[in-house]
Amino acid sequence: MAEEGIPGRIVIVGTGLIGTSIALAMRERGAEVLLSDRDAGALGMAVELGAGERLPDGPLDEPADLAVLAVPPAAVAVTLLDAQKRGLAAVYTDVASVKALPLAQAAELGCDLTSYVAGHPLAGRERSGPAAAQGDLFLGRPWALCPTDQARPEAIQAVTALAEACGAVPVTVEAAEHDRAVALVSHGPHVVSAAVAARLTAADETSLGLAGQGVRDVTRIAASDPRLWIGILSANAEPVADVLEGVATDLAVAASLLRDGSEGAAAHVADLLLRGNAGRARIPGKHGGDQKAYAVVPVMIPDRPGELAMIFQAAGIAGVNIEDVSIEHSPGRPLGVLEISVRPEAADKLAEELRARGWSVPG
Ligand SMILES: NC(=O)c1ccc[n+]([C@@H]2O[C@H](COP(=O)([O-])OP(=O)(O)OC[C@H]3O[C@@H](n4cnc5c(N)ncnc54)[C@H](O)[C@@H]3O)[C@@H](O)[C@H]2O)c1
Numbered sequence: 289m290a291e292e293g294i295p296g297r298i299v300i301v302g303t304g305l306i307g308t309s310i311a312l313a314m315r316e317r318g319a320e321v322l323l324s325d326r327d328a329g330a331l332g333m334a335v336e337l338g339a340g341e342r343l344p345d346g347p348l349d350e351p352a353d354l355a356v357l358a359v360p361p362a363a364v365a366v367t368l369l370d371a372q373k374r375g376l377a378a379v380y381t382d383v384a385s386v387k388a389l390p391l392a393q394a395a396e397l398g399c400d401l402t403s404y405v406a407g408h409p410l411a412g413r414e415r416s417g418p419a420a421a422q423g424d425l426f427l428g429r430p431w432a433l434c435p436t437d438q439a440r441p442e443a444i445q446a447v448t449a450l451a452e453a454c455g456a457v458p459v460t461v462e463a464a465e466h467d468r469a470v471a472l473v474s475h476g477p478h479v480v481s482a483a484v485a486a487r488l489t490a491a492d493e494t495s496l497g498l499a500g501q502g503v504r505d506v507t508r509i510a511a512s513d514p515r516l517w518i519g520i521l522s523a524n525a526e527p528v529a530d531v532l533e534g535v536a537t538d539l540a541v542a543a544s545l546l547r548d549g550s551e552g553a554a555a556h557v558a559d560l561l562l563r564g565n566a567g568r569a570r571i572p573g574k575h576g577g578d579q580k581a582y583a584v585v586p587v588m589i590p591d592r593p594g595e596l597a598m599i600f601q602a603a604g605i606a607g608v609n610i611e612d613v614s615i616e617h618s619p620g621r622p623l624g625v626l627e628i629s630v631r632p633e634a635a636d637k638l639a640e641e642l643r644a645r646g647w648s649v650p651g
């Protein structure tokens with residue numbers, strides 16, 4: 289039974305990262321979720337993850353409260369038209385990272401704009417597909433809503449309730465203003481991250497071997513799906529180009545000042561760094577609660593076959609559920625660091641079990 293005040297029956301079209309994350313969040317609130325994707329593999333995996341049931345091919349016995357279109361920006365308007373023709377839901381929303389173009393396309397195709405409220409959760413990951421989905425992805429994050437003048441109040445209310453039920457903070461903003469804003473805080477930074485990461489394609493082994501956390505932080509989002517992102521960037525081309533030109537100017541000036549080498553030049557470069565400090569400080573903290581915080585147990589692992597399996601088995605024997613793992617390799621070294629994320633209350637137990645079995649667990 290769905291909690292009161294939330295859309296109780298939802299259709300999700302597009303069971304990738306965002307669609308499946310919304311589905312998981314809404315399932316946790318007791319909603320009935322019907323899933324659809326043109327990719328049978330993505331759909332099957334979302335169902336297996338417990339995100340919901342398959343949407344039947346034929347008509348529904350009664351329309352769902354809400355349909356969420358979690359498809360790439362270029363597919364939003366056609367998907368909306370199709371969903372409305374099928375009468376899938378009383379209210380429709382999407383999650384695309386750009387808003388003005390899909391809205392214009394929806395109007396051009398003759399979609400019903402009274403039941404449609406465009407949306408965009410400002411939360412995501414550098415990985416695509418249902419396997420990367422997380423039910424707590426949206427906790428405390430802004431969720432932009434861009435209702436047109438034609439949107440019915442009940443439609444706005446239903447989409448607001450979806451965002452809130454996912455733990456996000458709804459922010460109403462006009463579509464063109466949204467697109468300029470995300471060019472600055474999301475799309476521009478994405479290209480800058482890609483440009484920094486692209487320098488590494490020609491890097492030699494010595495340089496790569498010296499990579500620390502700084503370059504990993506700056507390039508995390510450069511690992512994202514280029515097909516999705518070219519669609520986002522080209523649908524928001526002018527605002528993104530404006531941001532990139534500003535960044536390019538700062539970089540060109542910094543390069544020429546560094547070559548100059550004088551004290552005065554260094555002071556000018558320092559000015560860019562200070563502006564960087566000031567800009568970074570202006571990014572607000574998240575509005576609400578944090579995503580689940582896990583404790584990380586680091587384990588030094590010898591580069592030997594079967595080592596990971598034995599560690600996972602030891603965690604199982606200790607009764608500790610592993611939430612996530614990552615491996616830090618030091619190129620050319622016989623040891624790596626396995627970082628095991630577990631619930632904070634389980635961290636000591638796991639560390640003790642692993643130490644007792646001979647592994648080195650620093651800290
Ligand atoms: N990735 C992020 O960080 C992020 C964050 C917020 C919003 N968004 C937006 O969310 C949307 C989905 O992105 P994602 O990261 O989940 O991508 P994804 O690639 O993980 O998932 C997209 C899914 O849509 C399906 N799809 C594509 N066209 C379809 C169609 N016509 N009908 C049915 N299914 C279709 C694909 O098969 C895929 O399973 C995009 O519009 C994106 O701009 C992405």
Ligand SMILES: O=C(O)C(=O)C[C@]1(C(=O)O)C=C[C@@H](O)C=C1
Pocket residue numbers: 384385409410411412413414415473474475509
């Ligand atoms: O954190 C990430 O990996 C993201 O890509 C998230 C991010 C962002 O730039 O904040 C990217 C695009 C989306 O439209 C919304 C969120």
